[in-house]
Amino acid sequence: MLATSIRKSAAVTSLLLLFAAPGVLAGEESINLDPLEGFNRAMFSFNDGVDRVAIKPLTQGYRYVVPDVAQTGVTNFFSNLRDVRTLLNNLLQGKLHNASEDFVRLSFNTVWGIGGLIDVATPLGIPKNNEDFGQTLGYWGVSSGPYIVLPLLGPSTFRDTAGLVPDMMADPVRYVDDRALRNSLQVVRVLDTRSRLMDSERLISGDRYIFVRDAYLQRREFLINDGQVEITFDETDF
């Protein structure tokens, strides 16, 4: 539950950042970051349609049928699997202390947390990190490249898209031999991910495309810099 609230607060943080510094992406810079806007808007509409017709109704059913405690277990389970990816990327970024935290989290949650269903590491004071290969590339100095909306996968950048391949390789679900189980896990993961976005999407206002794009880009900036983002205020911000 705590892990969920952390993720929610991260999403809220991104949204707050968006409101706190509307000028960061509102000028010429944001236009340069999205040269494929025509394609992106079309893909955004496609994804939005798929979500409206299929994914969101399924997710609502999932939230209705599955008890909250079980949903928390599912969220914790996939969060624990993501720690494998985070651990590898912290190693690639040379963040050995963070990597040690990831290793401890994985160990505690996998064994004492019954396969990751219970997040025992957070109450024990082991912080949760969030790293992926897109962030690693950013940490290494690779620029984000143009913003792109991927079919079904949603917002990304060229850099983050390149990072999807190593991230998939670091996904333990990929190595489940039983195909039915593997596919079931993928489906449940989609539902869990969508479920966690249900509350955040209520905050979206105005042009949904621009809102999602700017929120995504600022959150990625936030994550790559481990929260050390530079926010410039001017008089008009107050």
Next chain:
Amino acid sequence: MKKSLIALAVAGAMTAPMVAMADATLYGHVNIEVRKDDGAKMDIGGAANSVSRIGVRGTADTGVDGLVGFYHIEMGLATPNGATALNTRLAHAGLRGDFGSFALGTQWTPHYLWTTGATDVMLSGAARVTRSTDVIYRASNSAMYISPDMGGLQFAGGVLASSARSDKNIDAFNVAAKYSASGLTASLSHGGFESSSFALDSATAASVSYNYGAGTVAAGISRNRVRGGGNTTPFELAATYNVTDSTTLKAAYADFRGSAKGYAVEVQHNLGSMTNLYLGYGEANSSLEDMGVADTLSTGIRVRF
């Protein structure tokens, strides 16, 4: 928290209030782990490393200026959930003063305490795959002298003599030196095993460890002369890292002899100052498995008092 007890019985104190008193500290821990060795069924029982124990230690005034008598008794509970398995781990008495300390009985050897123990950093049974330099931990029937700390330098020497081993008057001896300064500790120890009841003729071990603030790194090596010919040179590496104030990540590697090797990782989390949770995994290569040491997954709890 240590519980200080009045060693002489309360009844005695009541009837003879002027009698000389010795202080005593009761201490110990219970360490139970869930362990799954490769090829064996799961077991919930006494920890394979850092076994459960209960002990009493203390000092007594001798009436001689600068001279203190001390004693130490410690019993181990190898399988606290099974049949009675109390065994004597320590039982010695001695004198301590400016000259250092001298004790008779069953006690830690400097060989382990100063040298091979430097790399013994784990609580769990997973540690078994990384203990290659161990030759002798404690010596019964022993006399041991330990010098005072002389600017970080200490010496120790002792002999082991038991009439049960009838072939020699002195069955074994141990001489050792240790130097500690600024977090760095280096030690050298030599054990000679005169009695034919020992499997080794001798063992010479060296270790170095360094506390770098956020943890320790340690290395140890031993040169063992096997009785009847042949030498082995096992070595061990170990490291700890404090992930948080209460969580420590540990790793160790050991080369036994020839191609037998093992490594282990362990996470220890402290709940307060006296309760430890741990989770360890040890991996033995095929040569080490041939020696009867299996891969081990272990998790447990140790509560001290």
